[in-house]
Amino acid sequence: PVLHLVTGENTYQAEQEVRSIARASKSEVRWVSGDTLTPDGLADILMGISLFASNEVSVITHAGDTAIIWEKLGEWAERVDPGKTIIVWEPKPDKRTRAYKLLAAHAEVHSCPLWTDRQESLAREWLAKRARESGVKLSPGHVASMVSRATRPTDAPGISVIDQRQLHNALTALSVVDDITDDAIAATMPALPAEN
DSSP states (O other), X not given: OOEEEEESSOHXXXXXXXXXXXXXXXXXXXXXEGGGOOHHHHHHHHHSOOSSOTTOEEEEESGGGSHHHHHHHHHHGGGOOTTOEEEEEESSOXXXXXXXXXXXXXXXXXXXXXXXXXXXXXXXXHHHHHHHHHTOOOOHHHHHHHHHHTEEEOSSTTOEEEOHHHHHHHHHHHTTOSSOOHHHHHHHSOOOXXXX
C-alpha cells in the first residue's frame, strides 16, 4: 500500500512502525507538519510530480490539527500517486469523522495503543526479549521492577498505562552497565509507585 495511517498514543511503537515502513521503501523520509500545510501543498505531496526519488516517503504529522487539511486527506486518499509512500501519523484521530473513515478505507491502518496495566505480561515479555537482543542480563525480578516503574496512572479511574519508551530508554542506559542491580535500575527509572 502507498498510504499508511499510524494511530495511537504509544509514540515508541508508532515511531517503530514509521521506521519499518520507510525502511521497506529504501528511500529518504520527508517529515511534513500538517499544521503548516496548505491544501495545495498537500495535493503536491499526495499527487504531485515528485522532484525526489520516485519511491519517496512523506510522513505527515499533526494533520488533524487543521480541519481543512484533515478533510482533504480523506477526500484525496484514493488518489495518492502510486509511486509515493505516504504515512499519516495521527495519535488521536476523531474516528467519527468522514475524513477518518475515508482515510482508513484507503490506507493500511497501524494501531499503536498505549499498553495498559492489564498488559503487564506483554510488557514483561517484550522487555525480556529486547534485553536478550541487546545483551543486557536482566533477572525476572529486574524485568518486573522495570515494568512497575514504567507504569503510571491515567485520568481514567483504575486504569494505568505502561510507558514503552521509558522501558526502551532504561534498557539503553543499562546496556553500558556490567552488573545490573536494583540500584542501577533505580538510577535510570522513576521511583516505584509504592515509594512515592
